[in-house]
Amino acid sequence: MTRPIPLFTLLILLAIPLSLLAGRVWLDPWSTPNAVVILAELRLPRAFLAVIVGAGLGAAGAAMQGYLRNPLADPGLFGIAPGAALGAVASFWFGYAASAWLLPVFALAGAGGATALLALIAGRSAGVALFTLAGMMIASLAGALMSLAISLAPNAFAMSEIVTWLMGALTDRGWAEVRLAAPLTVAGIVLLRFAGPGLDALTLGEPAARSLGVSPARLQWLLILGTGLTVGAGVAVAGIVGFVGLIVPHLVRPLTDRRPSSLIVPSALAGALLVLVADCVCRVLPLVTELRLGIALSLVGAPFFLWLLLRMRREAWL
């Protein structure tokens, strides 16, 4: 059985330098103006950001699937991504252009709000079913408010700007976004890793997990905070990037012993690799402009989802 962590680490270390070659501009060190600036201020931070966002989403997906004991779970189910997106949309209304920090701060506030709401509704009972329903409720609420905000946009350009941002992209991001997202994502992944043993115990069901000494409330807090940080940071810098959390644990699971705790770090690494590669594809496709990352991943994710469902139908178990 290949060890996933060294494998994915190696692949990422190879992919980052290669990603520097990918872009709409063919860089010729002798003749292209500003080649070094493009590499150092645009492509390199973008590669790091792809790794960070992908890692956060991958880890969150693995943790969520472990917690909900459902291989079809996606980080969006907690309602945190829609909450963060709602915050970002609100910042468009307040004139995000006033400060470079306004949009990410609003997005993080939105993620924090969704997190707090989730903890408030589901926290006390600490049951998974109520938790799932609370997350879905928050997701629909945030989605509805976002649609409202978009429909109230003063003109078509403002509306299209918001909608475009929501589709998720890493275009033109720089080191400022890396500095924002990196510490939050790392903190989130650490919390999710701490949740590992609890998720392992949950494999046997809630009563057995409690009999193994797991505190359901503590586990839920770790999940909520870990997901809030990773997903919130991801949305704050890149918009809504879907499917990574759903796809990646499935790709990684056969390489591990299938215990939820064994999936978290490998999923982070695989998610990093996936987003990095997808972002390179977005940059390289000969369309009029860059393909949006969120769209690219959805185009890959939907057929994968279908394949997954068909495979689940064939086998009784996953």
Add this chain to the structure above:
Amino acid sequence: MVILPRMRRTVAAVSLLLIGGCASPLPPTGAAHPTIVSLNPCTDAILTEVADPAQLLAISHYSHDPRASSMPLAEARRFRATGGTVEEVLALDPDVVVASTFMPPAAAQAFARLGIRVETFGIVPDLAENAAQIRRLAALAGHSERGEALIGRIDAALASTRHDGAKIDALLWQGGGIVPGEGTLIAHLLAHTGFASHSEARGLGQASYLPLEQVLADPPQVVLAAGSERMLTHPVLRALEGMRYERLDPSLLYCGGPSVIRAVERLAEVRGEV
């Protein structure tokens, strides 16, 4: 050894890169005719009129798309187009970037971070602002006289299409069933060419939705349909007695600038036939 010449070349390339990279990307230049990259179809249309072709390093990809362009396609194809990413702009190394106020936040921040000069232009609400934007762009390009010439052509077109007589009740209907508000350029052009805004008279604001049934129940004298969707092209609109149905190219509505000339000429044409 065989490797040595290659190594030397690599070292030279790397040093070139390092030295080249030490210079700041774009010194704000006091050049008379700065190089420009335009990221917005409206400014594209104006700049192709007022700037030298050699100055305008690139226009936006929208101008190469017949559905989104605000200028003649053949004219647009003479210039290269970018996808609007900062990377592409940097590789062209312009002195100034011209964009709409609705630039993606990441791009705006990237330009600011990299010290690139950006001039933003908003949506044109009336003819005065239209002229002001043309003057600003012409001054930017260092060809103020061409700006004045363009404004002169626009004023001439306006003069020749002015209609002082009775205003005909007209509905300008755009894609999605929405109508323009009173603070828009097209509303002024309608009034100028002898139309009274049907939607304004009924208190509908900018981007309000007007359904087909309401148009039939309370028909204007003229429907100006700017779009090709079903609601706007329904056969019943042509069949209605006492209401005239005319099509309007949607690209006349996106921007101010030179397309104002084509817009008023078309409106005057319609007015003349009614």
Add this chain to the structure above:
Amino acid sequence: MTLAARSLTVAKRLDGVTATLEPGRITAICGPNGAGKSTLLQCLAGLIPPESGEVLLGGAPLPHGRERARRIGYLPQTGEIAWDLSVAALASLGRLPHGDRGETQVADALAALDLTRLAARPISTLSGGERARALLARVLAGEPGWILADEPLAALDLAHQLALLARLRNVAEQGTGVVLVLHDLALAMNHAGRVLVLDQGRVTAEGTPEQALAASVIETVWKVRARWLGGPGSRALAAG
């Protein structure tokens, strides 16, 4: 160390249940539906806090969290396993309270249940009996002093039931306390060292199987007239 319940009361389910359980033998908890068997087991396992009364382990109140998890192994009725782990990975979950890989203990647990050659097999490929043994191996791997299992034989066929009971007896004889909620009275009669009969939340009978499951008790509690046939160790219940 002994596991004792003192006046346990849980609303609508247990009413002042007092019992002392000794390690080294299988104790069966029997009773009709709704008698409170599962509730009692969960209280003993520390999973349900009683409204009044207490549970004592070795004379001291039951500890919490991982400390308790190291002492008491609980096997719930529904043996759900969310992921298709290997048998060895499943068994190693029992080491979670100890926070170590415990490879020796896992191997010993697998060996005790004759699962060593199945260690790498995914549990989806196991038969019902093998799966039940794998779930028990998880509990054994934690080396608890007490094993509390809620109807562990329910879905097994006869041969597997007997095999599992034999292993549980082995484990009990080595000093572990084993408490089983059992529906099947004949199994309780033939394999348990002590039986606790619950009815409507109260202890109705307690003692050796012969005493606690006597025909009179069965008639009072289960409302069925029945008599025991066969000799010790191979009794069958004939109803009517």
